[in-house]
Amino acid sequence: MRRVADDIPAYTYGGAETARSAVTLEELEDLKVTVGFTSDDRGFLHMAGEVLADQTEQIVAHWRSGIIASIPNLARHSRSLDGNPIPQYVARSNLRFEQWILDTCFRSYDQDWLNYQQEIALRHTGFKKNKVDGVHSTPYVPLRDIVAFVAVINDTIKPYLAAKENTVDEVEAMHRAWCKSLQLQIALWARHYTDVTKSNSEW
């Protein structure tokens, strides 16, 4: 599997320390039908992965330094509680953010992928945020900010998809497949946020 680096801190994809997802493969299949995810989309995501593979560092820098850093409401989630930068936290999570781009494009959406989707979600909630990196930052990232920021991710990824030799139609098809995958992923991530046994809303 394609990796952005040999050592990606706390990247536990496929590992035994990643718990089994509470979402079933059947529920995942239903969600694929709902977003209209086809084998063509699978192919275009793979094409997107080839296009994006050598641009992941630039893309994540664009999102993190170019956009998130200037929105205080979002930037705080990678800072200390008194607002100071935590460079190591950003470096570690940026590398996982880069790898997430490749995983979105290249991974089969199977049990391991489902498990890691849950892991990603939990690491944004009070259940696990900060823990794998041993930092003191905000206790969780509100679901609404994740949902909303996906609009920016979808919008800003397009020029990177168009940066190589692909036709306009290929770029459109890659982008469509990307957007379907992202919507599928938000749907999965939302699960833990809707858990009524939580002690407080992380909306």
Add this chain to the structure above:
Amino acid sequence: MRRVADDIPAYTYGGAETARSAVTLEELEDLKVTVGFTSDDRGFLHMAGEVLADQTEQIVAHWRSGIIASIPNLARHSRSLDGNPIPQYVARSNLRFEQWILDTCFRSYDQDWLNYQQEIALRHTGFKKNKVDGVHSTPYVPLRDIVAFVAVINDTIKPYLAAKENTVDEVEAMHRAWCKSLQLQIALWARHYTDVTKSNSEW
């Protein structure tokens, strides 16, 4: 304000029977910043409204009869519990679905809009689904299906945006503004689903 019909059943936008949103205007402003919603987007949504206004019936028929009806997992939400069609329910909610297209494009995203976003969300949850139409159908629409189906809505709206005399750049800009608005709306709708005082998850 533009309406798809003089009489839209149970369309209570701006009315006293629509409760005040639990989301504040400040939270809404923060969300607009997060999705990157600008005054340009506001203008392009208005342009989109002009383009879509005489196509809303066709668009909603496309979504409802052309797509949802053939996905059992989604179609059940507008049927009786034993799976029979409820034509009046579909007719009433289709008209509101059409009006929602216009409201997305033409309304100011202010307190009334925020209140009606909450009303829309509640009518998809166990709190209010079926009630305004006096029908017996599924108790709620799972959040994950709403999030996932937005990918289809965003994808299928594009040819309708391109159906008039607009330039390719205008169509792109209208579509970008539409997608931002939809992501903003999902973020708002998610609030009630993350309420930890609910008796069961409606993920």
